[in-house]
Amino acid sequence: MISAKIENGLNELLSGANVNIQPSVAELIEKATSRGEAKLSADGALSAETGKYTGRSPKDKFIVEEPSSKDKIDWGKVNRPISQEIFDSLYTKVINHLKAKDELFVFKGYAGADKESQLSIQVVNEFAWQNLFVHNLFIRPTEEELTTHEAQFTILSAPTFKADPAVDGTESETFIIVSLEKRIVLIGGTEYAGEMKKSIFSVMNYLLPEHGILPMHCSANVGEEGDVALFFGLSGTGKTTLSADAKRKLIGDDEHGWSDNGVFNIEGGCYAKCINLSKEKEPEIFGAIRFGSVLENVVLDDKTRVPDYDDNSLTENTRAAYPIHNIENIAKPSMAGHPKTIVFLTADAFGVLPPISKLTKEQAMYHFLSGFTSKLAGTERGITAPEATFSTCFGSPFLPLPATVYAEMLGQKIDEHNAQVFLVNTGWTGGEYGVGKRMELKHTRTMVNAAIAGQLNDIEFEVNEIFGLAMPKAIEGVPSEVLNPRNAWSDPAAYDKKAKELAHLFRENFKKFKYVSDDFVQKGGPIAE
Numbered sequence: 001m002i003s004a005k006i007e008n009g010l011n012e013l014l015s016g017a018n019v020n021i022q023p024s025v026a027e028l029i030e031k032a033t034s035r036g037e038a039k040l041s042a043d044g045a046l047s048a049e050t051g052k053y054t055g056r057s058p059k060d061k062f063i064v065e066e067p068s069s070k071d072k073i074d075w076g077k078v079n080r081p082i083s084q085e086i087f088d089s090l091y092t093k094v095i096n097h098l099k100a101k102d103e104l105f106v107f108k109g110y111a112g113a114d115k116e117s118q119l120s121i122q123v124v125n126e127f128a129w130q131n132l133f134v135h136n137l138f139i140r141p142t143e144e145e146l147t148t149h150e151a152q153f154t155i156l157s158a159p160t161f162k163a164d165p166a167v168d169g170t171e172s173e174t175f176i177i178v179s180l181e182k183r184i185v186l187i188g189g190t191e192y193a194g195e196m197k198k199s200i201f202s203v204m205n206y207l208l209p210e211h212g213i214l215p216m217h218c219s220a221n222v223g224e225e226g227d228v229a230l231f232f233g234l235s236g237t238g239k240t241t242l243s244a245d246a247k248r249k250l251i252g253d254d255e256h257g258w259s260d261n262g263v264f265n266i267e268g269g270c271y272a273k274c275i276n277l278s279k280e281k282e283p284e285i286f287g288a289i290r291f292g293s294v295l296e297n298v299v300l301d302d303k304t305r306v307p308d309y310d311d312n313s314l315t316e317n318t319r320a321a322y323p324i325h326n327i328e329n330i331a332k333p334s335m336a337g338h339p340k341t342i343v344f345l346t347a348d349a350f351g352v353l354p355p356i357s358k359l360t361k362e363q364a365m366y367h368f369l370s371g372f373t374s375k376l377a378g379t380e381r382g383i384t385a386p387e388a389t390f391s392t393c394f395g396s397p398f399l400p401l402p403a404t405v406y407a408e409m410l411g412q413k414i415d416e417h418n419a420q421v422f423l424v425n426t427g428w429t430g431g432e433y434g435v436g437k438r439m440e441l442k443h444t445r446t447m448v449n450a451a452i453a454g455q456l457n458d459i460e461f462e463v464n465e466i467f468g469l470a471m472p473k474a475i476e477g478v479p480s481e482v483l484n485p486r487n488a489w490s491d492p493a494a495y496d497k498k499a500k501e502l503a504h505l506f507r508e509n510f511k512k513f514k515y516v517s518d519d520f521v522q523k524g525g526p527i528a529e
Contacts, residue, residue, distance in 0.1 A: 032127070087177055134197075154185070212259070284329070360523065
């Protein structure tokens with residue numbers, strides 16, 4: 001419950017003469033360029049640099065320890081507690097900091113395309129370009145909806161306010177603090193816009209399960225026959241790329257809910273990685289970057305202002321944020337029925353997992369809880385080269401509740417709707433990172449399309465001897481030597497050694513799930529020591 005002091009401070013802030021509520025796209029672009037926040041690229045996108053913070057800061061993220069939620073939160077390295085006293089003190093400082101600004105920009109909108117579970121939000125920004133970012137990423141209200149809009153959650157974003165850890169109780173100058181009781185998110189010390197997007201996703205991951213809705217870190221699309229496919233995976237594994245398919249309507253590229261009504265997008269836009277982006281390989285995303293879009297840390301030519309998507313001098317984590325309607329082939333509204341195909345995406349830097357494998361129910365639960373991938377450079381501060389990581393449910397940084405809550409909900413929905421689950425490796429083949437090569441996107445697309453079309457239901461499989469995964473022996477359009485990763489290595493013994501090394505990491509990671517059925521461990525995990 002919001003205290004009178006908190007509510008009064010927020011009302012006073014929003015009623016200030018310096019506040020621009022729901023500015024237009026054109027206004028925000030004018031403000032951002034005239035204030036020196038960003039530049040206009042040759043394609044009309046607003047291009048901003050975020051300084052030293054070019055990715056999320058997970059060690060600076062906290063949840064306030066409050067009576068109404070503290071017994072529900074899965075406290076630990078991801079969900080780190082912070083006191084109400086620290087939050088209240090920083091809240092006052094952030095409010096005063098924002099009041100002193102010449103101009104503020106306020107976006108009012110929604111999270112969740114399904115109106116039965118929709119969350120109304122507002123975001124207060126000191127940067128015009130960041131307000132354009134949230135305008136693109138969240139669901140924009142109609143003129144009629146705006147007249148009755150009452151925010152249930154507020155983000156206060158103050159990038160130029162830097163905390164003093166010795167005084168403010170933070171880990172660094174940066175902080176992302178969520179108060180579930182006061183329904184406020186405080187962000188300071190970082191200009192990386194993704195913190196706003198992911199904060200609301202974390203909030204939805206807390207709220208939706210209470211209503212029997214599974215929140216998911218996945219992309220989703222739907223075919224002409226109403227066949228829905230989900231793509232789970234962490235940043236850089238291909239969620240956005242693979243879900244942007246000219247032959248299927250895009251529901252959303254990153255965050256969804258699965259209710260009794262089906263699947264719905266939580267957002268109103270896309271936040272695509274654009275390092276090495278090209279019109280030839282990813283035409284939908286390339287074409288979506290135009291007037292009104294936001295580029296983050298993409299290098300522009302000084303004279304022509306043409307983006308150089310191959311330049312990683314600022315970060316590997318270059319981004320484009322655009323409203324979902326910039327993609328031509330989308331579901332309207334961003335909702336569809338129940339999924340028949342679920343794809344778990346992983347970018348395996350070990351180079352040992354099959355490019356595609358069909359999972360049993362136990363394997364699906366095991367790999368969902370494991371959430372293995374390789375964390376790619378630039379996605380988080382301090383990551384300079386790919387490294388193996390296990391992110392529970394392919395989204396542990398954003399899950400306030402125990403992982404088993406989400407896993408059990410997924411298992412129930414797989415059973416209820418008879419969904420087929422596949423594990424797809426978009427990472428390396430023929431050797432580990434630095435030796436092998438990245439999976440070819442055209443091959444991955446072909447395999448995924450075959451899975452969605454049901455072409456892998458009645459074909460011949462062989463079993464990977466170390467992971468127990470069922471691998472197709474042949475898929476039209478994909479070289480047969482690619483399908484079995486052991487055959488793609490020049491030295492099969494080296495493959496076995498590296499595969500067993502990864503299998504060991506899987507087992508060690510899974511030990512943290514003390515209350516999971518033995519079936520998932522014995523039937524779902526690696527089979528060879």
